[in-house]
Amino acid sequence: MYEQAADGQPGSLPAPVLEPVALPTPAPSPVHTRVSALIEVMLCSGYPTQLSLVLLMTSLGMSIHTSTGGLTPSFIFILSLVDAVLVVSLVCFFIAARGERVSAVLIGNRPVVREALTGILLIPAVFIVVAIVLRLLLVVVPQLHNVPLNPLAAMVQNPRDAIIFALVVMVAGGVREEVQRGFIVHRFDQHLGGAWFGVAAYSVAFGMGHLEQGWDAVVATGMLGAIWGAVYVVRRSIIAPMVSHAGFNLLQLVSFIAQR
Numbered sequence: 479m480y481e482q483a484a485d486g487q488p489g490s491l492p493a494p495v496l497e498p499v500a501l502p503t504p505a506p507s508p509v510h511t512r513v514s515a516l517i518e519v520m521l522c523s524g525y526p527t528q529l530s531l532v533l534l535m536t537s538l539g540m541s542i543h544t545s546t547g548g549l550t551p552s553f554i555f556i557l558s559l560v561d562a563v564l565v566v567s568l569v570c571f572f573i574a575a576r577g578e579r580v581s582a583v584l585i586g587n588r589p590v591v592r593e594a595l596t597g598i599l600l601i602p603a604v605f606i607v608v609a610i611v612l613r614l615l616l617v618v619v620p621q622l623h624n625v626p627l628n629p630l631a632a633m634v635q636n637p638r639d640a641i642i643f644a645l646v647v648m649v650a651g652g653v654r655e656e657v658q659r660g661f662i663v664h665r666f667d668q669h670l671g672g673a674w675f676g677v678a679a680y681s682v683a684f685g686m687g688h689l690e691q692g693w694d695a696v697v698a699t700g701m702l703g704a705i706w707g708a709v710y711v712v713r714r715s716i717i718a719p720m721v722s723h724a725g726f727n728l729l730q731l732v733s734f735i736a737q738r
Contacts, residue, residue, distance in 0.1 A: 515669040518572045519662050523683060524654075527564045531557055551633045555642050558650035565654050569661045584660050586715035593713065597721025604705060604726050608698050615694045625692030631734035643731055652724025655684070659707055660716040667711075677707035702726070 520526065535557065536542060542553050573580050615622050634640055659680060666676025685700025706719035 512669050515665045519665050519670070522565055522568050522572065522658055522661055523680075524561065524565055524658060524687065525683075527561050527568075528557065531561055531564075548632050549629050551635075551639055551642060554630075554633065555646055558646045562650045562654035566657050569657050573661065583664050584657060584716050586713065588713060588715050588717075590717055593715050593717035594721050596713075597718035598725065600709070600718065600722035601725035601729065604702060604722060605729055607705070608702060608726075611698050611701060612694055615697060622693040622697065625690070625695070628691050628695070628734070630691065634731070634734055640731065640735055644728060647727030647731055648724045651727040652720050656706065656710075656716045656720040656723055659684070659703065659719065660710050663707055663710055673711045677704055677711060681707060 532542065535553065540553055540556075541550055544550050569584075570580050573583050630643075634643055662680050663673050663676040666679070667673035670676065681700045681703035684703035685696040685698075688695045688699045691699075702723075706723055709719045709722070710716055
């Protein structure tokens with residue numbers, strides 16, 4: 479029925495009001511998600527940031543080698559600490575960009591003090607394991623020991639160098655590398671084939687990052703990376719691996735000084 483207007487003429491029905499409907503944002507495809515996760519992993523692996531810093535620093539006139547062919551301590555010090563800041567910043571950015579909490583991904587929900595104590599207990603164990611592995615490699619495949627003197631050990635010439643490298647091995651080694659490892663394993667667990675595959679893949683890359691120390695060092699550090707990665711997978715916290723890694727590096731530095 480038509481309603482009558484005030485003048486008695488039939489009126490028209492009011493036009494329906496159309497409410498805007500918010501369309502759901504399409505979820506990214508699995509391929510897109512995997513590709514973006516792989517890009518994040520590569521950017522946080524340390525290789526792109528270190529290469530960029532080396533190019534920048536050498537273009538500014540800084541020399542990576544001394545007149546005798548060794549590594550320049552100040553160059554390695556600056557490179558390591560600046561790279562640590564860049565990598566940790568990238569990791570935090572990528573975690574937050576996906577709506578995750580940095581503390582949840584890296585620290586987990588375990589008590590920090592207990593995790594730190596676990597890391598301390600791991601230090602002598604990993605040190606002994608590495609010593610045994612290096613000795614076995616020297617006996618079974620001695621050709622892998624192709625670098626007689628660790629180039630990093632050669633840079634420790636005085637107490638000042640020892641203090642500088644103590645800081646480097648704790649920050650660039652213990653902190654940066656375990657933040658990297660935890661993030662990369664987390665991304666593999668989400669999108670790239672699983673956490674254990676991530677531990678294996680990053681352990682190979684971690685070992686190859688120590689190629690300048692010799693092929694035996696590549697094997698040993700790759701094995702160390704697998705141990706610390708496994709600890710993260712089991713405990714979902716980087717605290718124990720970080721403390722263990724920093725402590726192992728410090729013990730190794732003390733060993734270098736004692737040998738000299």
